[in-house]
Amino acid sequence: MGKAPNVKVEFSEIECIKHLKPVRDALFVFGGKWKLQIIIVLRSGNKRFNELQRTIEGISPRVLSNELKDLELNKFVKRSLISENPDIYEYEITEYSDTLKEVLMALGAWGRMHRGTLINDK
Amino acid sequence: MGKAPNVKVEFSEIECIKHLKPVRDALFVFGGKWKLQIIIVLRSGNKRFNELQRTIEGISPRVLSNELKDLELNKFVKRSLISENPDIYEYEITEYSDTLKEVLMALGAWGRMHRGTLINDK
Numbered sequence: 097m098g099k100a101p102n103v104k105v106e107f108s109e110i111e112c113i114k115h116l117k118p119v120r121d122a123l124f125v126f127g128g129k130w131k132l133q134i135i136i137v138l139r140s141g142n143k144r145f146n147e148l149q150r151t152i153e154g155i156s157p158r159v160l161s162n163e164l165k166d167l168e169l170n171k172f173v174k175r176s177l178i179s180e181n182p183d184i185y186e187y188e189i190t191e192y193s194d195t196l197k198e199v200l201m202a203l204g205a206w207g208r209m210h211r212g213t214l215i216n217d218k
Numbered sequence: 219m220g221k222a223p224n225v226k227v228e229f230s231e232i233e234c235i236k237h238l239k240p241v242r243d244a245l246f247v248f249g250g251k252w253k254l255q256i257i258i259v260l261r262s263g264n265k266r267f268n269e270l271q272r273t274i275e276g277i278s279p280r281v282l283s284n285e286l287k288d289l290e291l292n293k294f295v296k297r298s299l300i301s302e303n304p305d306i307y308e309y310e311i312t313e314y315s316d317t318l319k320e321v322l323m324a325l326g327a328w329g330r331m332h333r334g335t336l337i338n339d340k
Contacts, residue, residue, distance in 0.1 A: 115322070116255060116259065118330045122325040122326070122328045128250070129245055132241055151235070151238075152238075204237050206317060
């Protein structure tokens with residue numbers, strides 16, 4: 097049994113590591129299950145906390161709250177007070193979140209393609 | 219204090235939800251911190267377990283092992299026995315992992331752009 101031939105060498109070792117870092121950076125900032133989902137929902141318009149929670153299936157209030165704080169810190173999302181007594185806040189996406197357009201398009205396209213292959217496999 | 223104007227409405231509510239599902243599907247399959255990193259490293263050539271662990275900073279053997287099993291299940295990665303006594307396995311990416319090219323490009327481009335803005339902010 098010999099070493100299998102490397103049919104897929106497209107990057108050299110160094111180029112691979114060069115690509116690894118920016119992808120790590122990206123995943124560090126908006127990786128995980130929820131952040132991109134929140135951004136997608138906010139792209140359809142500003143939302144209150146409860147509206148976000150209703151729209152994003154399976155997210156708990158605690159997790160949503162933490163994710164929103166992270167997104168604010170990284171300048172993807174802005175929170176504004178829209179009325180007082182009781183204080184009501186609304187979340188909106190910033191210009192900076194527009195930089196995620198390509199990422200969202202690529203992920204959406206992949207998800208649609210993948211679901212297509214699952215259906216064809218049946 | 220009025221309701222802030224919705225400057226970012228690009229999707230209708232329904233279009234937003236339509237986009238949410240494929241992105242959720244994609245994140246379900248290869249979301250998290252490690253899977254895409256493993257795929258990037260394997261794009262530079264077949265690797266043994268220890269080589270992968272050395273290259274991917276911060277991954278534990280247990281996590282790497284689980285991630286590789288998931289990646290095999292989802293047909294992104296193939297494991298082959300390359301020598302016996304002691305058995306040595308090598309991991310290689312499949313044709314199907316080529317479908318992630320656009321996603322990896324978009325994430326890499328975003329990571330580079332983001333690092334650029336952090337440096338400029340200093």
